[in-house]
Amino acid sequence: MSAARRVGVGIIGTGNISSAYLTAMKGFDVLDIRGLADMKQDLAAKRAAEFNVPVAASVEALLADPSVEIIVNLTIPRAHVEVGLRAVAAGKHIYGEKPLGITYAEGKKLVDAAKAKGVRVGSAPDTFLGGGHQQARAIVDSGALGTIVGGSAYFACPGHEFWHPDPAFYYDIGGGPVLDMGPYYITQLVNLLGPVAKVQALSLTPHAERPIRSEPKKGQMMPVKVATHVTGTLIFASGALIQVTLSFDVPAHKHLPYELYGTEGAMLVPDPNAFAGPVQVAKPRGQFEDVPVTLPYADANYRSIGVADMAYGILNNRPHRASGELALHVLEVMEAFEVASKEGRVVDIKTTAARPAPISESLTAGKLS
Numbered sequence: 001m002s003a004a005r006r007v008g009v010g011i012i013g014t015g016n017i018s019s020a021y022l023t024a025m026k027g028f029d030v031l032d033i034r035g036l037a038d039m040k041q042d043l044a045a046k047r048a049a050e051f052n053v054p055v056a057a058s059v060e061a062l063l064a065d066p067s068v069e070i071i072v073n074l075t076i077p078r079a080h081v082e083v084g085l086r087a088v089a090a091g092k093h094i095y096g097e098k099p100l101g102i103t104y105a106e107g108k109k110l111v112d113a114a115k116a117k118g119v120r121v122g123s124a125p126d127t128f129l130g131g132g133h134q135q136a137r138a139i140v141d142s143g144a145l146g147t148i149v150g151g152s153a154y155f156a157c158p159g160h161e162f163w164h165p166d167p168a169f170y171y172d173i174g175g176g177p178v179l180d181m182g183p184y185y186i187t188q189l190v191n192l193l194g195p196v197a198k199v200q201a202l203s204l205t206p207h208a209e210r211p212i213r214s215e216p217k218k219g220q221m222m223p224v225k226v227a228t229h230v231t232g233t234l235i236f237a238s239g240a241l242i243q244v245t246l247s248f249d250v251p252a253h254k255h256l257p258y259e260l261y262g263t264e265g266a267m268l269v270p271d272p273n274a275f276a277g278p279v280q281v282a283k284p285r286g287q288f289e290d291v292p293v294t295l296p297y298a299d300a301n302y303r304s305i306g307v308a309d310m311a312y313g314i315l316n317n318r319p320h321r322a323s324g325e326l327a328l329h330v331l332e333v334m335e336a337f338e339v340a341s342k343e344g345r346v347v348d349i350k351t352t353a354a355r356p357a358p359i360s361e362s363l364t365a366g367k368l369s
């Protein structure tokens with residue numbers, strides 16, 4: 001069954017991640033891809049041919065196209081707000097890759113501009129909409145774990161320079177493991193536990209520059225302008241204390257990505273860096289046991305589901321789940337890691353965000369109404 005009306009989408013930024021979007025978008029009937037654009041137009045043309053979708057004449061032409069309702073912004077983090085503001089000025093809804101911006105102040109500017117213009121802001125990550133993640137949310141909401149007391153979220157790797165063809169932006173202002181990977185882990189924490197109230201953190205930058213390890217720029221040195229090993233504690237409004245480690249300085253490790261501890265039980269949550277993954281629960285002194293994932297979107301990479309959800313939100317006049325409000329709260333929390341670390345203090349978080357509505361079992365594949 002197709003969507004009652006399709007929503008026109010234009011994509012700006014056709015680099016590495018655009019392939020995942022263009023692949024998954026084909027599964028969501030509601031999205032009508034009207035054109036691709038990039039500051040490197042030859043790249044946009046190549047991507048459009050690869051996926052058999054239209055290419056726009058330029059970024060400006062795409063923004064001026066009246067059939068485009070949502071701009072999907074897949075540019076690098078430093079350009080997210082600049083491109084987002086241009087889309088808003090053109091009267092388009094904007095959905096961007098994470099993070100919302102590279103500072104809280106610029107992220108707020110985008111959210112405020114959209115509000116003034118009456119258009120929506122959405123932001124990745126949308127992995128928390130995946131079946132395993134939603135199953136974890138349903139378990140928390142059921143009360144089976146009791147009150148959540150603690151937990152941990154752990155992402156650590158030796159750095160994206162081992163695989164990304166052009167990794168310098170990960171070490172420039174706006175990069176680093178917190179802004180790059182924090183959105184996945186912190187967004188899912190807010191989805192599960194509600195808003196963060198305070199942040200405590202410490203950080204390190206062990207190298208002033210690092211070599212690129214991947215082709216085609218192998219051997220070139222990249223300056224490192226951000227903290228690359230960060231660890232801290234999020235103090236939730238609910239009272240839960242969650243330890244978070246985000247690092248590009250760990251050669252290998254055996255930590256689980258995500259654990260929650262409640263007064264009545266513990267849960268292993270799928271890694272929010274992906275859609276799929278198992279959910280396991282243990283009672284006090286018991287063994288962890290698999291919980292069947294019965295919610296949809298559990299088995300593949302659905303990157304773009306947040307855009308589809310925004311499109312259904314537009315059609316059905318309801319809020320979308322991967323919202324600007326949520327992304328701005330997460331951005332403030334991420335910035336607080338740096339402030340807490342530099343100033344050696346616990347930082348109070350000013351913003352808040354409502355937990356997005358859960359995804360129900362009755363939704364069929366490709367539909368989010």
Ligand SMILES: NC(=O)c1ccc[n+]([C@@H]2O[C@H](COP(=O)([O-])OP(=O)(O)OC[C@H]3O[C@@H](n4cnc5c(N)ncnc54)[C@H](O)[C@@H]3O)[C@@H](O)[C@H]2O)c1
Pocket residue numbers: 012013014015016017018037038039040043059074075076077079082083097098099166180
């Ligand atoms: N690569 C991944 O696996 C991955 C995964 C998840 C999320 N992301 C996020 O996706 C975004 C893009 O990452 P990527 O790896 O695709 O980067 P990339 O460098 O491969 O692609 C970015 C593209 O944006 C274009 N661009 C930059 N500034 C622009 C501007 N002002 N106007 C028009 N085009 C512009 C560049 O020309 C480039 O083609 C980032 O926010 C990143 O955090 C990437």
